[in-house]
Amino acid sequence: MLSVADLKKGTKLILDGDPYVVTSFDFVKPGKGQALYKCKMKNMISGSTLDRTYRSGESFEPAGMDERDMEYLYKEGTHYTFMDQQSYEQVVMEEDAVGDAKNFLLENTKVAVLLFGEKPIGVTLPNFINLRVTQTDPWLKGDTSGSDSKPATVETGYVLRVPPFIEENELIVIDTRTGEYSTRVKG
């Protein structure tokens, strides 16, 4: 168990069955009064935030988290299926928990899946990922509009801005942390 004095930014604990991470923490104590611990916490599944004030003596269950290497297999409706690289067990994650990572998931992509107990609650992608452009308008040589980028759709359906020289069927590198174009894959 964690005591309230153990809490700090980044501590993960269980509240009402859900895992939360402490995002800010302060200790307040009015003159000669009782110590109060003001916490802001974020639900690690839904992303919603909570403000709570605790008194000394309260205790919490730490949220046990485990990160495992997995391979993305396929999607069915709003369910994404991954396979543990070691045990070959399959886990199914809801689209909400996959979050923005869904924009960059191609079958057989290697990812890290964050588990809360047995429940998968998040995906960490490689920082850079290669995706093929499926649709983009050709660059008109005479275009003098001064625009230095154009929209392009990649094979996952994700749309981003790319430089004008990128053509359909080209493989490009995307930074998954920002969702932005990074460079093109030569050859």
Added chain:
Amino acid sequence: MLQTTALHRRAQVLQAIRIFFSERGFLEVETPFRIPANAPEEYIDPIPTLSWQLQTSPEICMKRLLSRGYDKIFQICRCWRSDERGSRHLSEFTMLEWYRSDADYHDLMQDCRGLLQYVADSCTSDSCFTQNGLKIDPHQSWQHFSVQEAFLQFTKTEALDSVKNGLFDELLTAEIEPAFEKFKVPVILQDYPAQLAALARLKSDTPDYAERFELYVGGLELANGFSES
């Protein structure tokens, strides 16, 4: 220019405090940091050292000097309180404590007023304190609230009720202290419910309340004072 660092300003303030008290006939004293026991306080935990404790305040030793006839004394010293850490608290900190005999909390409020004015005059260019961008002028007349008034005005509850249902400290830190941040003068919160002022003298006209006060500058609690019987 090194003269503007926080350490230089801190040294200036400490020097100003020493001049203020010694010019007014207070004797600077030094008492042991490591003592057999501290005065009991419900919500202040000492740090043990072997079988003794580090002081949580110099109260016990200074009162012993007071009882020996040293009637105006002050001390600037390190104090330790277990498990206090936050944006306004550390487990080890510096405390200024002073005592005078034959005086009550009104005299102590006057000391606070004189001290803040003197420190502002000697250590700042505009004789004001600045907290969160707000100028606070200790030379203007100070804002006084009784605890009862402050609870009615800022929390819409009775102070004594909130003591009974255990919400006093929460309301004080969540509603009242933030409201004090807006005042451009120091604020005195006075006349605490008797249960929250163990060693303080009760008010003769309203014995549910005691002669204890806290001083706030820019919402930051700076001092606690009380009359003793």
